[in-house]
Amino acid sequence: MITVLQRVRQARVEVAGEIIGQIDQGLLVLxxxxxxxxxxxxxxxxxxxxxxxxFSDEAGKMNRSVQDIGGGLLVVSQFTLAADTKGGNRPSFTGAAAPDEGRRLYEYFVEKARAAHPIVQTGQFAADMQVHLVNDGPVTIPITMRDV
Structure with missing residues (x-):
């Protein structure tokens, strides 16, 4: 799995002009x-x-987690993180999970997140989404998880 975390002061996702997910301080999880x-x-x-x-502690050091600060998670599916750009100017997405499996894993992740954390909002799998955010810092952390 690949994720890009963005520490945000606020973030929201819109589909067809409607806000479908929104958080204040926390993490946007692509x-x-x-x-x-x-x-x-x-x-x-x-x-x-x-x-x-x-997240910063009283001394300004990044020493707190999203759980420590009571922040939200806004989880948005983004298969384009699997882009392979080695072969030319048009990215290949063959490394991404097939749509059915991608949806299943996304929904599984969201279900587990909701069981473990009190504030979890989402985008809509496979939708054309507009993501709005105020990046805090900015702090953006990519995480690539390979074999456990």
Whole structure:
């Protein structure tokens, strides 16, 4: 699985002009399932995201997690994170999970996130979404999870 985390002051996702997910302070989680990914890998990624200390403490050091600050998660599927640009000017997305499996893993990740964290909002799988955010810092962290 590949994810890009963006520490945000606020973020929202719109589909067809309607807000479908929105958080205040927290993490925008852009999530891509790759071929061969598993539930176990999704569990490991979620645990990493929830414990990652990228929010400032009183001394201004990145020492707090999204759980520590009571922030939200806005989870948005983004298969384009699997882009392979080695072969020319048009990216290939063959490394991304097939749509049915990508949806299953995305929904699994969201279900587990909701069970583990009180504030979880989402985008809409396979929709044309507009993502609005105020990046805090900016802090943007890419995470690539391979075999567990």
């Amino acid at each position: 999530l891509c399932a790759e071929q061969g990914d598993s539930d176990k890998l999704a569990d490991k990624l979620l645990a990493k995201i929830l414990k990652l200390r990228i």
